[in-house]
Amino acid sequence: MDKFDAIVVGAGPAGCATAYTMAREGLQVLVLERGKYPGAKNMWGGAFFGPVMEEIFPDFWKEAPVERSVSRHTISMLTEHESLSFDFRSDRADKNHGFIILRAKFDQWLAKKAEQAGAIIATSLEADDFLYEGGAVAGVKVGSESFPASVVILADGANSLLAAKAGLRKEFGLHDVKQGVKEVIQLPREVIEDRFGLQDDEGAALEFIGSCTRGLPGGGFLYTNHDSLSVGVVVQLAAVGEQKVKASDLLEDFKNHPLIQRYISKGKTVEYSAHLIPVTGVKILPTFAKDGILITGDAAGLVLGTGLILEGANFAMASGVAAAQTVIKAKKAGDFTTKALDHYEGLLKSRFVLKELNAFKRAPEFLENERIYNTYPELLCSAAMKMFENDGTVREGSFKTLMGSMKGKISIWQLMKDAWMAKESL
Amino acid sequence: MKVEEKLALNKFEIDKEVHITVDESKCRECNMTVCVYTCPADCYVLRDQHITFSYEGCLECGSCRIACDKGAIKWVNPRGGFGISYQFG
Known part of the structure; x- marks a missing residue:
């Protein structure tokens, strides 16, 4: 030969x-x-x-x-019943904002x-x-x-x-990888564009943290394809093994969350896939x-x-x-x-390859902090719940409401420590 | 929706040659069942305190290969052209 x-x-x-x-x-x-x-x-x-x-x-x-080019990017915190989202849209979004691809x-x-x-x-x-x-x-x-x-x-x-x-x-270890599981769910393109507020080939990239991984390191995602949605969950493999939680069960929970359920309603699952993602950067x-x-x-x-x-x-x-x-x-x-x-x-x-991996070298450690997936989504969603309701009792200022939500969940010291770590890592 | 229903939607070309072998004698000494939870395709099932295994629905992610620290799992890729073929990915 x-x-x-x-x-x-x-x-x-x-x-x-x-x-x-x-x-x-x-x-x-x-x-x-x-x-x-x-x-x-x-x-x-x-x-x-x-x-x-x-x-x-x-x-x-x-x-x-x-499939589509991203013009809308959301990050949402989920609890079992609530969601609190940061929703970015731009009609000037261009090729630098990414594409959705199968x-x-x-x-x-x-x-x-x-x-x-x-x-x-x-x-x-x-x-x-x-x-x-x-x-x-x-x-x-x-x-x-x-x-x-x-x-x-x-x-x-x-x-x-x-x-x-x-x-x-060496072989990757359990802490070095996340497992991603995903379903491709078909829906007519007009339905997708209506539900996500998109026009023509615009696409939405939605990311979620919180109850979608039952507080374990990881998150959920939903991307709009041309005439289907990619819906999935990513979770640290070590946490899956230690907590005895299957990613496939997390995906079902995620699909049943009130926010997600409305997005995927009447859709037809056509494929189920899984893959590993190495996530500990310079360490491995x-x-x-x-x-x-x-x-x-x-x-x-x-x-x-x-x-x-x-x-x-x-x-x-x-x-x-x-x-x-x-x-x-x-x-x-x-x-x-x-x-x-x-x-x-x-x-x-x-090039950016090792420059960025080095610049974010502390991110993997920071992202193992379970408060990000547990305490903070709960805290902020419960504060939002209070702020957006009127049950007839005398209301408190927003700051006081937020502090009230923190009570018993997290100390000021922990909050400051996490904020410092976030600043250092991200 | 159950995992087996989802797997039924996927395109597989199942090889007669088994690409994952499990040494059950090692499983008997292990009560971690980490394979059961880390497999996204439910290839590992705990029945009457025994791990039973089937490779047909394997999505070839390699999670079990990393997860099992008892050396019970021997993993090679399916032969070229066999196994999962994603239509969307």
Whole structure:
């Protein structure tokens, strides 16, 4: 078999970005995807920021299978019966506010782009081991078949089996990942636009904390697709195991919450999906390069989670491009050793990828504070309940009402500590 | 809506080759049942104090692989082309 310049494992955003960038420079690139088609194994919440996508494919949204572009973004705190929301809308929202996208369509489009640039995309092939030459990775194996290459780029996602096999990182622990579960619920597009106050291709990205995870670290989400909704829950895997709460049950509770129930009413569930998200940022970063191998995207743990932001695909694509630039340089020099491939980490450091992960390095710890998911939503919803009611008794000022709601739930000291931690982490 | 009803909506190509094997002797020494709760597809069920397992509805998230610290779960991906195929994702 011919030796490829590079073999990419996984045809998701990281894999396709890296394959496209290398193929465009004339490198011989093979992408191995274990699904029947690119995207077959992939899911996400649904909102996507596209600056790197835009760098690679200017005006991509005009052509790519984008469901809607985000013009409304809400963050809501939920208790069992109440919700209190921060609702941002803009009729000036542009491409920088993100897009809502479904992976099965999008990843296929992206892979097609890499293919048009000259990469070979081979589906239904599961790379399960490496070829070695003098201790350096020299390709991959698919069962008994060998695929030699000068370099292998891992882009096989959060549940990468090859990352640990290559000795690039330890397995993620229970505290390092969140589990996302999601349903795609079909509704006519006019109903979606009416319910969420949208016009044409405008989209809404709704995020929730509080009772949707029964106070456990995580949250709920609802994104409007063209003619369906993506409704799901993300929860820390450690909490699921310790508290013996299933994410699938949380999702049912979430769907039955009075606020959500009205949004999804009369909809028809057409798919149920689940995935892991690495969330502890710099704590779980891998060895980015070894002789003949690089690691990108979720497989490398390159996800930014700050509570307000949960961003993986944009990071994945940036790491894919950086890996490609490294390999292009390495090919020119004819050197694929660790020393040459270490250039990759330098590129990640010089871009937002490692800069932002470092800037928010305390966020994962802050986000383990259960008061965020429990005490604060309850406190603020009960204060709102009081402020917006008149039961005939003499009313107190808003500040006093808020202080009254805090009584027995949280001390001023804890509140100040949490506020300080928030300032330091976010 | 039950998990099994949801899974019935998904497209699976089920392989004859099993991609997850569970060493039940190790499960007998474990009362954590962390696999039962972390699996979003209810592949692990506790019946009469025994873990029973089926791989057919596996969504390939890898949660159980990370969660089981008894080394009872042996996990490989389904062979290429088999397992879940998301239509939406």
